[in-house]
Amino acid sequence: MWGKGILNGMRITMRNMLRGPITVRYPYERVTLPERARWAVEVVRDESGAHKCTACMTCVRACPDHILDLQFTTAEDKSKHIDYLRYEMGACMMCGLCVEACPFDALKMGQDYELAKLTRDELTVDLLVDVAAAAPARAKKASEVPAGGTDDSRGGGTDG
Amino acid sequence: MSPELASLLRILAAVGLMLMNGVILIYMLRRVLGRLHQRLGPVHVGPQGLLQTPMDVLKLLTKEDITPTNVDKALYFIAPAAVFTPSLMAYAAIPFSPTWMVTDLDTGLLYTLVVMSLVSMGLLMAGWASANKWSLIGGMRSVGQHIAYEIPLLLSVLPVVMYVGTLNLSSIVEAQSGTWLGILPQWFITNPLFWPAFIIFIVSALIKVNQTPFDMSEAESELVAGFATEYSSMKFGLFFLSEFSNSFIVSALAVTLFFGGWTLPFVPDEVLAPIAPVVFMLKVYVGIFVLMWIRGTLPRVRMDHLMQFAWKILIPAVLTWILVFGFIIKLFDLGRPVG
Numbered sequence: 001m002w003g004k005g006i007l008n009g010m011r012i013t014m015r016n017m018l019r020g021p022i023t024v025r026y027p028y029e030r031v032t033l034p035e036r037a038r039w040a041v042e043v044v045r046d047e048s049g050a051h052k053c054t055a056c057m058t059c060v061r062a063c064p065d066h067i068l069d070l071q072f073t074t075a076e077d078k079s080k081h082i083d084y085l086r087y088e089m090g091a092c093m094m095c096g097l098c099v100e101a102c103p104f105d106a107l108k109m110g111q112d113y114e115l116a117k118l119t120r121d122e123l124t125v126d127l128l129v130d131v132a133a134a135a136p137a138r139a140k141k142a143s144e145v146p147a148g149g150t151d152d153s154r155g156g157g158t159d160g
Numbered sequence: 161m162s163p164e165l166a167s168l169l170r171i172l173a174a175v176g177l178m179l180m181n182g183v184i185l186i187y188m189l190r191r192v193l194g195r196l197h198q199r200l201g202p203v204h205v206g207p208q209g210l211l212q213t214p215m216d217v218l219k220l221l222t223k224e225d226i227t228p229t230n231v232d233k234a235l236y237f238i239a240p241a242a243v244f245t246p247s248l249m250a251y252a253a254i255p256f257s258p259t260w261m262v263t264d265l266d267t268g269l270l271y272t273l274v275v276m277s278l279v280s281m282g283l284l285m286a287g288w289a290s291a292n293k294w295s296l297i298g299g300m301r302s303v304g305q306h307i308a309y310e311i312p313l314l315l316s317v318l319p320v321v322m323y324v325g326t327l328n329l330s331s332i333v334e335a336q337s338g339t340w341l342g343i344l345p346q347w348f349i350t351n352p353l354f355w356p357a358f359i360i361f362i363v364s365a366l367i368k369v370n371q372t373p374f375d376m377s378e379a380e381s382e383l384v385a386g387f388a389t390e391y392s393s394m395k396f397g398l399f400f401l402s403e404f405s406n407s408f409i410v411s412a413l414a415v416t417l418f419f420g421g422w423t424l425p426f427v428p429d430e431v432l433a434p435i436a437p438v439v440f441m442l443k444v445y446v447g448i449f450v451l452m453w454i455r456g457t458l459p460r461v462r463m464d465h466l467m468q469f470a471w472k473i474l475i476p477a478v479l480t481w482i483l484v485f486g487f488i489i490k491l492f493d494l495g496r497p498v499g
Contacts, residue, residue: 006458013457017195025203 033111038094042110043127052106055080055133062101067091080133090123170262174251178405185404187213189452196456225393235289240398242282247402249275250409255330257422257436268329280306283387290390298386302377305367308470313364315478319357319485320417333421345425349418356481358418365410370403373458411447419443
């Protein structure tokens with residue numbers, strides 16, 4: 001009443017003005033993203049560059065958009081060989097369900113937010129191509145027999 | 161110098177001031193609105209984005225001038241001039257300093273307000289000639305609100321006129337020189353008697369500026385661009401320029417009537433004389449900043465609310481205040497007639 005709301009609004013805008021701009025001048029300045037920012041899906045790799053994917057297909061089933069495509073061949077000794085793990089980035093909604101579903105922590109949400117591409121083909125990303133699948137159980141068994149250690153790490157893929 | 165040449169130069173000076181003002185005010189508006197929204201405003205073209213507005217002017221000048229097929233050709237061409245010319249004429253009576261003014265009119269205040277009211281005629285012409293329903297609604301709204309708010313605007317300056325006893329703007333400024341008991345400047349705004357008049361003046365003067373909260377005639381979210389919808393290139397530029405010029409005039413009037421024009425307290429006349437125009441311009445720009453601040457804060461009001469507010473509240477209020485004010489200055493003999 002009596003224009004109190006108007007005065008309050010004027011006070012708020014003046015306060016905002018005195019606070020100064022909060023603009024990030026993007027191409028010149030970049031913010032550091034929070035740790036849990038979710039952008040394109042990436043494969044987790046350890047120091048030696050080895051991945052952890054066992055080709056269990058859990059992520060492919062978890063994806064609500066059906067944009068993950070995993071093809072693998074099983075050898076006679078039941079070891080798996082990944083032909084490709086293909087990811088349709090242009091259709092990804094970055095929900096992170098594949099990362100949550102992965103029982104071997106082989107996937108993560110990346111921090112790269114500059115995802116614009118010049119051609120449509122670039123939007124299809126091959127995360128893994130023609131590599132042997134990780135086999136943590138076999139690696140554990142193999143490491144137990146000669147060394148007798150208790151290495152319980154789930155990593156240790158056989159191929160980078 | 162022949163008097164014809166002298167008056168021509170004065171008019172040219174007013175045109176130059178108006179054009180320069182337009183360019184500066186557009187830049188200022190962008191920066192101020194940006195800051196009010198915690199943004200930066202233009203930063204890319206030139207240092208601090210200073211060259212953005214000159215570039216925009218170049219763009220407006222070189223843009224294709226489109227005339228839609230079904231417009232009323234004559235009115236369509238006259239309308240921008242009919243809007244621009246009164247805005248230019250309004251500079252005539254504004255006193256920038258004791259000596260700097262286009263002409264010293266005895267009826268300066270009345271002249272300025274009357275000339276300003278001609279702008280809405282041009283806006284209605286533009287709206288009608290465009291053969292476009294948005295434009296027509298915009299023009300109608302513009303005339304409606306201008307007519308409604310002209311009355312409180314004219315009446316709200318009456319207390320000043322009653323107090324000073326003249327319509328001459330320079331005399332009104334001179335009446336405000338000096339201080340109250342050596343503390344407060346003797347501007348009318350420091351006198352509580354003028355506060356109601358000042359509030360009513362500001363509210364109704366905002367209509368003249370044609371900006372939010374009273375930008376009903378443009379109302380881009382409702383009417384595309386209102387009366388300016390069908391205009392492009394420099395024809396649109398003239399509307400734009402007139403709008404910014406109006407905010408300058410409104411601010412200049414407020415400064416002249418209530419904030420002491422080019423006077424400063426505690427400053428002797430010899431010092432003040434050379435810097436008077438600068439003082440005046442600074443005050444005007446502060447006033448324009450407040451207008452932009454209001455623009456950046458308040459949302460647009462509804463048309464029917466706007467009209468109701470004018471006819472049912474503002475006009476009765478200002479009439480009552482004139483009556484009360486008249487009694488007060490007569491009873492206590494407060495008037496200070498000049499000359």
